[in-house]
Amino acid sequence: MAQNAASHVDQGALSSIFDGSDTLSQPVLQCVQIKPLAGQQGGPERFRVVFSDILNFVQSMLATQVNHYVHEGKLRKGVFVRLTSFQTNIVKNKKIIIVLDLQVLEELGECEKLGNPQSLDPKTDDPGPHSTTIHTGGFYGNAPAPGPQQQTLPARSNPHASTSHANIYPIEALSPYAHKWTIKARCTNKSDIKTWHNKNGEGKLFSVNLLDESGEIRGTGFNDQCDMLYEVFQEGGVYYITSPCRVQMAKKQFTNLNNDYELTFEKDTMVEKAEEQSGVPQVRFNFTSIGDLQSVEKDTTIDTIGILKEVGETSQIVSKTTSKPYDKRELTLVDNSNFSVRLTIWGNSATTFDVMPESVIAFKGVKVSDFGGRSLSLLSSGSMTVDPDIDEAHKLKGWYDAQGRTDTFSSHAAMGGSMGAAGGRMDPVKSILQVKEENLGMSEQTDYFTTRATIIYIKQDNFAYPACLSADCNKKVVQVDEGQWRCEKCDRTHPKPEYRYIMSVNASDHTGQLWLSCFDDVGRLLMGMSADALMELKENDEKASSDVFQEANCKTWVFRCRAKMDNFQDQQRVRYQVSSASPLNYSAECSKLAEMIKLYSME
Numbered sequence: 001m002a003q004n005a006a007s008h009v010d011q012g013a014l015s016s017i018f019d020g021s022d023t024l025s026q027p028v029l030q031c032v033q034i035k036p037l038a039g040q041q042g043g044p045e046r047f048r049v050v051f052s053d054i055l056n057f058v059q060s061m062l063a064t065q066v067n068h069y070v071h072e073g074k075l076r077k078g079v080f081v082r083l084t085s086f087q088t089n090i091v092k093n094k095k096i097i098i099v100l101d102l103q104v105l106e107e108l109g110e111c112e113k114l115g116n117p118q119s120l121d122p123k124t125d126d127p128g129p130h131s132t133t134i135h136t137g138g139f140y141g142n143a144p145a146p147g148p149q150q151q152t153l154p155a156r157s158n159p160h161a162s163t164s165h166a167n168i169y170p171i172e173a174l175s176p177y178a179h180k181w182t183i184k185a186r187c188t189n190k191s192d193i194k195t196w197h198n199k200n201g202e203g204k205l206f207s208v209n210l211l212d213e214s215g216e217i218r219g220t221g222f223n224d225q226c227d228m229l230y231e232v233f234q235e236g237g238v239y240y241i242t243s244p245c246r247v248q249m250a251k252k253q254f255t256n257l258n259n260d261y262e263l264t265f266e267k268d269t270m271v272e273k274a275e276e277q278s279g280v281p282q283v284r285f286n287f288t289s290i291g292d293l294q295s296v297e298k299d300t301t302i303d304t305i306g307i308l309k310e311v312g313e314t315s316q317i318v319s320k321t322t323s324k325p326y327d328k329r330e331l332t333l334v335d336n337s338n339f340s341v342r343l344t345i346w347g348n349s350a351t352t353f354d355v356m357p358e359s360v361i362a363f364k365g366v367k368v369s370d371f372g373g374r375s376l377s378l379l380s381s382g383s384m385t386v387d388p389d390i391d392e393a394h395k396l397k398g399w400y401d402a403q404g405r406t407d408t409f410s411s412h413a414a415m416g417g418s419m420g421a422a423g424g425r426m427d428p429v430k431s432i433l434q435v436k437e438e439n440l441g442m443s444e445q446t447d448y449f450t451t452r453a454t455i456i457y458i459k460q461d462n463f464a465y466p467a468c469l470s471a472d473c474n475k476k477v478v479q480v481d482e483g484q485w486r487c488e489k490c491d492r493t494h495p496k497p498e499y500r501y502i503m504s505v506n507a508s509d510h511t512g513q514l515w516l517s518c519f520d521d522v523g524r525l526l527m528g529m530s531a532d533a534l535m536e537l538k539e540n541d542e543k544a545s546s547d548v549f550q551e552a553n554c555k556t557w558v559f560r561c562r563a564k565m566d567n568f569q570d571q572q573r574v575r576y577q578v579s580s581a582s583p584l585n586y587s588a589e590c591s592k593l594a595e596m597i598k599l600y601s602m603e
Contacts, residue, residue, distance in 0.1 A: 005030075005080055005108040006054065006115075014056045014120055017088060018095050028082050028105065029053050031075060032113045037061075049075070051083075051097070054115040060097040063172045063214045064258075069104060078110035085213070087170050095120045098173045100214050172214035174247050174261055182242040185210035185217075186280045187233045189364075189383040192348065193226060207381065208233050209257060210241070212280055218255045218381070219245075219263035229271055235383075238277045242270040256301040256365035256381055283385060285362055287392060291337025293374040301379065305362040305392050306333030307400045309340060309409075314350055315471065327351050333361070336399045338583065340409040343376040345384070355386050358400065360393045373411070373580070408528065410582040411521045433511030441563025441574035449563065452584070453507035453514065454556045455526065458549050463523075464531035466497030474500060474520075499531040505578075507559065516559065517577045525581055526552050557581045 013027035033050035047070055049060040062070070069075035085101040169181035189209040196203055206229075207220040219241070221229045233239065241263070250262040265271070288302040296302060310332035316325050329350035334340045343366065345353060355361065365382025369375045378384065387393060430440070430449045440447040467474045468487035477485040477497045485497045501523025505516045524530055527548060538545035559578050566575040 005111060008080065008105070008108055009052075009054050009114065011054045012056075013053045014051070014058050015053075017097075018120060026082050026084050027053065028080060030114055031077060031079050031081060032057060032117070034070065034075065034077055049099070051081070052113065052115075052117040055117055056120045057117040058095055058097055058120050060099055061173075063098060063100045063170065065214065066099060066102060069102065074104045074106070075102075076110070078112065080105045080108040080110075087173060089173065098170060098214075100170055100172070170214035171210065171212045171217050171259070174217060174263075176247045176261070178243075178247065180243060182240055183210070183212060184238065184240055184274060184280060185212045186238050186282065187235055188216070188283045189381065190230075190233050190235050191380055193230060206230050207254075209381065209383075210239075210263075211282075211284060215259060216257045216284065217259045217261065217263060218250065218257055219265060221265040224267065225265040225269070229265055229269075232271050232273070238274040238280050240270070240272045240274055242272075245269040254381065256379055283362075283364060283383070283388075285364060285390070285392075287362075289337045289339075290333060290335045290341045291339040293339070293341060293368060293376075296368050296374075298368060298370045300368045301365055302368060303362070303364045304333070304341075304343075304366060304376065305360065305388075305396060306335045306341070307396060307404065308332075308355055308357050308359050308361055309334045311353070311355070311357060314353075329353055331361075334404065334407075334409050335396060336404060338407055338409055340411050341374060341376055343378065345378045346380070349378065349384070358405075360387050360397050361385070362388045362390070362393060408525060408583065410525060410580055431511040432507075432509050432514045435514065435563065435576075436512065441565055441576070444565075447563045448561070448579075450558060450560050451507075451509065451514075452556065452558050452589075453509045455505055455553055456508045456513070457506040458526075458552055459504040460546070460549055463503050464499040464501050464535055467500040468492075469494045469496075469498050499535045501527070501531045507557075514576055516561065517575060518581075519578075522578045522581050526555075526557070528552070556584045558584060 008028050009030060010027040013029070017027065029051040030053075031049055032052045033048075035048050037046040037048050045067060046064070047062045047067060049062060050057050051060050066075075075081065082103040082105060083097070083099060083101075084103055085099075087098040087100065089096045089098065168184050169178065171183055171185060174181065174183070187208050188211050191207045193204055193206045196205075203223050204226050205220055205222045206226050207218055210217050210219055244266050246264040246266060247261050248264060250257070250260055255262060285303045285305070287305050288296060290304065290306055308331060312330035312332075314327055314329050316327055318325050326346060327348075327350045328344050328346050331343045331345065331353075332340055333343055343363065362385045363376075363378060363382065364384070365379045366376040367379055369377060387397075428449055430438070430451055432451060432453065435449060435451065440449060466477050466479070466485060468477050468490055470487065470490045470492060473487065473490055475487055475489045477487045477494065480486045480493070483495050485494045486492070487494070500520040501518060502520075503518040503523050503526070505518055505526070507514055507516055518526065520531065527534060528551075529548070534545060534548060537548065558581065560580045562577050562579055563574055564577070565572055
């Protein structure tokens with residue numbers, strides 16, 4: 001096996017790659033060592049790999065997009081690979097390869113290190129043992145010790161680079177210690193020009209998100225560079241950006257990109273539109289499904305994709321800190337996890353929004369909030385793409401056309417209490433008997449639990465209340481005259497109220513029964529219509545409204561609840577309030593039962 005594998009290795013390839021005489025664009029090498037690198041906290045995971053061509057070995061760094069070969073166990077010590085795209089560098093007299101893409105040659109198997117390969121790096125006067133460690137400080141982290149400047153050798157497998165820009169540097173490898181570089185990147189997002197005024201003066205800036213096959217980075221232009229470059233950059237265009245251009249630690253509060261660094265354009269920074277616009281990927285997404293938002297921590301920045309279910313009207317809020325007005329619009333998205341979420345867009349995106357409902361929209365750079373349970377907000381550095389030509393969008397559209405249009409969706413609203421400070425903990429699953437025997441809600445603290453139960457009765461008296469029409473109020477209004485409903489909190493009178501659910505539901509499982517309190521979001525889900533519509537139906541056709549209540553019976557749901565002691569008519573009792581409800585997922589429930597059955601298996 002070893003002899004057969006050795007015959008496939010391109011012996012001497014490493015030496016010729018670095019001296020410029022290499023004619024092999026995709027050399028076959030052996031992986032002789034692989035280790036994770038200690039990076040910056042919160043930064044992307046990185047791996048150091050040593051590759052051998054039998055005669056020599058060289059240090060290498062994996063770009064993050066090929067980390068999956070390590071995670072999947074395909075790239076490991078002893079296997080053989082073909083480097084299909086890579087960048088060569090010399091840092092502090094050490095020759096380094098940055099691997100942008102590779103192919104693991106599984107048919108060659110794996111074996112111990114072939115031959116006795118020698119380091120490509122020149123020997124020093126240091127009599128100590130030769131270190132094969134790549135120091136992350138000289139590449140991605142802290143400043144290196146004083147020494148020779150970093151050199152850059154031409155990138156490989158980049159047929160789209162023009163002759164005047166042959167030395168293309170991958171975004172993945174940019175650091176404050178890289179010099180004389182050029183990147184070829186697509187502008188995936190361009191912000192509006194922003195101005196500031198403070199005691200130190202005034203100014204303006206804009207920023208762009210830049211993407212190539214190795215990663216993404218944010219670039220910002222201030223004042224003169226803002227004037228000079230703003231019209232040059234256009235979203236979707238591909239550009240060559242050439243140093244001098246400052247590379248510095250990223251200000252994470254202003255960017256949603258997965259990069260430790262960001263660029264600041266300087267007066268001599270060269271930006272040139274590429275004649276060849278292909279060869280650079282489009283926007284890269286890392287989607288989180290709407291159903292998984294309950295396990296995402298507050299203030300996390302994510303990408304998501306969904307069907308546009310509802311479009312709200314444009315409204316305006318005034319900032320408490322700046323007293324400036326801001327336009328906003330709320331959208332409702334759904335996906336095949338059978339969850340919905342409210343997403344807010346701002347400014348010009350809100351006022352010019354003109355997308356038809358039932359379109360697929362992909363959002364990049366939205367912030368997760370715990371307001372109303374779980375909600376999303378599109379950051380100024382984020383972007384949205386309508387009906388993108390990607391697999392996720394096609395699958396989502398196919399699901400919606402086949403069944404999603406008639407599905408009911410659970411909401412993350414009112415889940416803030418059950419998520420709480422735990423940042424998305426999963427509440428324990430309890431039977432109704434366990435809820436009572438464990439005295440949940442009897443202590444001073446609120447208890448949270450999840451139960452699977454079937455609705456057996458819904459009280460039809462006082463199932464809804466007349467609520468204020470003002471945004472984010474929802475307080476009860478009182479009819480003071482015909483066509484006049486007054487809200488004491490807002491000190492306003494409305495021509496009509498908006499009815500909202502406040503339901504008492506009796507639910508049962510195989511161990512007992514429990515009275516549950518449900519508010520508007522859960523009520524809409526259980527009844528299949530708004531309280532306004534049900535109230536109107538009751539006034540016009542009481543039998544039809546009774547049929548709606550009857551139809552809601554005998555359906556099984558997964559309820560997420562909070563239990564807390566409450567005072568009612570001078571008596572203490574435990575109140576069980578439903579935070580959210582979701583239809584029974586039979587596949588997931590069967591899997592749980594199968595796991596429980598395994599616990600009873602005997603050897």
